[in-house]
Amino acid sequence: MKLIRTENYKEMSLEAGKIIVEKIRSNPAITLGLATGSTPKGVYEYLIHDCVANGTTYREAKTVNLDEYIGLPAKDSNSYHYFMSQSLFNHLDINEDHTHIPNGTAANLEQECLRYEELINELGGVDLQILGIGQNGHIGFNEPGTPFSSRTHLVTLAQNTREANSRFFNSIDEVPTHAITMGIASILESKEILLLVSGGNKAEALLKLINGEISEDFPASALKNHNNVIVIADRDACKYI
Numbered sequence: 351m352k353l354i355r356t357e358n359y360k361e362m363s364l365e366a367g368k369i370i371v372e373k374i375r376s377n378p379a380i381t382l383g384l385a386t387g388s389t390p391k392g393v394y395e396y397l398i399h400d401c402v403a404n405g406t407t408y409r410e411a412k413t414v415n416l417d418e419y420i421g422l423p424a425k426d427s428n429s430y431h432y433f434m435s436q437s438l439f440n441h442l443d444i445n446e447d448h449t450h451i452p453n454g455t456a457a458n459l460e461q462e463c464l465r466y467e468e469l470i471n472e473l474g475g476v477d478l479q480i481l482g483i484g485q486n487g488h489i490g491f492n493e494p495g496t497p498f499s500s501r502t503h504l505v506t507l508a509q510n511t512r513e514a515n516s517r518f519f520n521s522i523d524e525v526p527t528h529a530i531t532m533g534i535a536s537i538l539e540s541k542e543i544l545l546l547v548s549g550g551n552k553a554e555a556l557l558k559l560i561n562g563e564i565s566e567d568f569p570a571s572a573l574k575n576h577n578n579v580i581v582i583a584d585r586d587a588c589k590y591i
């Protein structure tokens with residue numbers, strides 16, 4: 351795992367954005383793995399700016415997102431579908447049919463998980479996966495205790511994850527209790543992984559990732575089993591390392 355330290359969130363986003371753009375330019379038909387949450391928003395802003403200013407094209411690119419809440423339709427402003435459209439897809443020249451997010455309102459959710467895994471395989475796997483990390487070490491919505499062998503699956507969200515994400519909802523009661531997420535094994539099959547970590551509230555998680563042991567109690571530690579991971583972290587997130 352290579353660690354790049356940056357001064358602040360803006361610099362972290364810039365560093366990550368530059369890496370991603372370079373990959374897209376060298377492989378226009380790339381399959382990008384995308385994440386939601388606050389962390390990647392600055393990177394998405396960079397990609398949008400670069401697309402407009404420098405003409406980087408996404409016409410041939412494909413994307414797969416890590417996760418989606420159960421029960422929120424795509425048009426719900428708290429769904430990850432909505433987040434991705436607003437934060438990225440609507441501003442790029444990407445073909446909407448090439449963007450993929452698990453369907454949290456599928457009639458048969460188990461079937462939806464299988465469909466999503468097959469889809470990733472049909473796309474030839476993820477070339478570059480962008481990840482954030484939860485304060486409890488989750489990646490995607492893989493909460494502590496998730497087997498490293500997990501594929502796309504249904505999860506019950508940890509209470510602290512619901513609390514952390516309640517900032518986007520009117521109240522914690524509105525935060526869905528379940529989600530679909532790519533599994534840890536699915537994520538680890540990505541050819542390259544870019545983990546972004548920002549802010550003092552992630553400092554303990556980063557410390558645990560860098561210095562702790564590999565354990566299913568801390569999902570992000572599985573990344574140590576991958577040979578092509580870059581961690582880009584800002585000064586606040588690095589305060590214990």
Ligand SMILES: O=P(O)(O)OC[C@H]1O[C@](O)(CO)[C@@H](O)[C@@H]1O
Pocket residue numbers: 385386387388389390416417481482483484489490491511515
């Ligand atoms: O970037 P945030 O908002 O801190 O979220 C961290 C992680 O949590 C999730 O949003 C899931 O809660 C991930 O998708 C994200 O990478």
